[in-house]
Amino acid sequence: MAQSAAPEPPSDPLLRVADMPDAERAALREMFQGSPLNAMLALEIVELGPAHALVSMPVAADALNHAGTLHGGAIATLIDQTCGTIAARAGGLDYTTHTLVTADLHVRYLARTRGAAVHARAEVVRAGRQLIIVDCAVTDDTGTLVATADFSSMIVPKRAR
Template sequence: MTTLETMMAESSPIPAGTIRIADLPGAQQDLVRSSLRDRTPLHALLDIQMVEIGDRHAILSMPVRAESFNSTGNLHGGALATLIDVAAGAAAARGSGFQPGRQSLVTADLHVRYLGRPHGDMVYARADVLKAGRQLIVVECRVTDREDRIVASADFSMMIVALRRPLDPDAPVNTTDPDL
């Protein structure tokens, strides 16, 4: 059992409002995967997966593989920033007064500190809402590897704004989705 799996098992029972994706029936797991990746090719390329979602937190994973490497063969900072952005955005969407279909969520600020190289083939981002105001949501995010070694730490803020239409004229409009 990995360190993350041990932490999750030790924290049982899970808090009310928390959903572990692995505990869902297969069809619901597929729905969660497709909703995160189907309309966002970058998420699919990086194979970002939802692990757990709660009322004020989210845990996502990303494999350490060639698609996420930079020109020196190391994990690209932009791939980590994308993982952080998606995890923090998911936590902000759940942990605020965001109203899907009436509002959009947009990243206002992201500050990443790259603190180490991952060991192993997977990294995990845990994002926790620190404060949710009427318009601004502040989130803290830590990226760790399977051995719970810190890879990056981030401060993130997201704004609730008036509903935005996609820039891509061919994009299917689903007004219930946040801009993650």
């Protein structure tokens, strides 16, 4: 008796932001870079799928620490923004009634950066109705694994101001 093949897992189609229609790309970049912190660090969405996001950040002088290496806080911000972006997408966040808050972020710093930029790739582990779990890896231009992280966020109702 022949064994049936296991079903293929759902694919996470690659959606390069550069390949999006102009209006959609502009709206996504405006929303993402509308944050002063994202703009200061020059974070840029490169890819977006149903279960992954890739965001790049230049290694700029303003983001270096006293030792001349990329500051851990800048790396943590890159991770938080990348993971939050895909968590909102995977969780079906309705921005009119709810918001997404980081519940937990654990970063493991593994190496110093080499090259002109770092790249965070975040992948959804599980997206529940309220809690979304994401794993993230940060590499530099040379392919060196700079940091890994696990992230969880919660979808919560917006507060009245």
